[in-house]
Amino acid sequence: MLKILLIGFIIIAINVILQAIATIYWARKTVSYTEKWATTFTTFKMFRLLILSFLFLTLLHTLHSLVWAYSLYLIPAIQSDFASFQDLFYYSIVTFTTLGYGDMTISSEWKIMSGIEAINGIMLIGWSTALTYSLIQNITKYIRKTNG
Secondary structure (H helix, E strand, O other): OHHHHHHHHHHHHHHHHHHHHHHHHHHHHHHHHHHHOOOOOOHHHHHHHHHHHHHHHHHHHHHHHHHHHHHHHOOHHHHOOOOOHHHHHHHHHHHHOOOOOOOOOOOOHHHHHHHHHHHHHHHHHHHHHHHHHHHHHHHHHHHHHHHO
């Protein structure tokens, strides 16, 4: 079981690194946009920035699920539970988002990886929620400054 937990934590570490890189990139990008648009930050530009942020974070979480799916695919005992990589990717998205339909499961002693992936998903999606909240705070601050 220690080996399974160690592998799970390595996958978590990879995803945390991806999340950190993406957070730094997107935070810098959104700050540069808001500074660049300081005098012309229209409702349309705010709307566009929020939509692009949402799409960026959705893509990021899809990448996290792909990391999990590929990592699980490399484990023969898990690979045998799924007919294709597509099934494993579906399982990973459902597990990462904690939706947990239960129509596909890991049947071996590796099933603890499902819980580890779900914990990782909860934490990273929460992190993205905090990033989005920060962006909304910056937009609100700008609106107050220009209307106040």
